[in-house]
Amino acid sequence: MTDPKLHDAIARWGKSLFERGFTAGSSGNISVRTDDGYVATPTNSCLGFLDPGRLSILDGEGRHVAGDAPTKELPLHFAFYRNRPEARAVVHLHSTYATALSCLADVDPADAVPPITPYVVMRVGTVPVVAYTRPGSPEVAPLIDAVAPRHAAVLLENHGPVVSASSLDAAVYAIEELEETAKLVLLTRGMAVRLLDAEKIADLKQNFGKK
Numbered sequence: 001m002t003d004p005k006l007h008d009a010i011a012r013w014g015k016s017l018f019e020r021g022f023t024a025g026s027s028g029n030i031s032v033r034t035d036d037g038y039v040a041t042p043t044n045s046c047l048g049f050l051d052p053g054r055l056s057i058l059d060g061e062g063r064h065v066a067g068d069a070p071t072k073e074l075p076l077h078f079a080f081y082r083n084r085p086e087a088r089a090v091v092h093l094h095s096t097y098a099t100a101l102s103c104l105a106d107v108d109p110a111d112a113v114p115p116i117t118p119y120v121v122m123r124v125g126t127v128p129v130v131a132y133t134r135p136g137s138p139e140v141a142p143l144i145d146a147v148a149p150r151h152a153a154v155l156l157e158n159h160g161p162v163v164s165a166s167s168l169d170a171a172v173y174a175i176e177e178l179e180e181t182a183k184l185v186l187l188t189r190g191m192a193v194r195l196l197d198a199e200k201i202a203d204l205k206q207n208f209g210k211k
């Protein structure tokens, strides 16, 4: 049921994200769907100091069966897995720029991250803002159910980004791309920004297939 290589990969990515300032303190969480359940980061753990031998193991029904107590955001992670059969990993961070976007009162809640570069279109897609719920609240689940069939990534209002993908590496690449794009969006706010037009977006979707 446990795969040491997978546990090491989660700890390595956590350390890398933490050391590069993508999430601070004990914020953020990572999960991976395995063939018979899930592996998740423990609640209140620092992503920079994860012990691969103490990650939380959940069975196929999401019951905690081994390791430390799991992240309180399991309802958030499970909502992505439920709605996206291809999803194998979910990453949630409190990265600064994506979280800043999630706090802005005037972003379009249906499309918070404008298509300013090809990679955000290829790796992330359209990003809606999901209405505020308390961290760890199961009330987030129906809100994710409403958007996850069409969106792999969301911003939690006044909280931060969440991304799902078909592998752990892809989920990390996507959430990094989302963070860097949020930084560019804020850096160029108030400037005359040229967006990718519909034709360029259609070409990217055709060639790199992100829904």
Ligand SMILES: O=C(CO)COP(=O)(O)O
Residues within 6 Å of the ligand: 026, 027, 028, 029, 041, 042, 043, 044, 045, 070, 071, 072, 073, 092, 135, 136
């Ligand atoms: O980011 C977090 C809550 O939204 C961190 O929670 P956990 O420590 O329970 O994973």
Ligand SMILES: [Zn+2]
Residues within 6 Å of the ligand: 027, 028, 092, 093, 094, 135, 159, 160
């Ligand atoms: Zn959080």
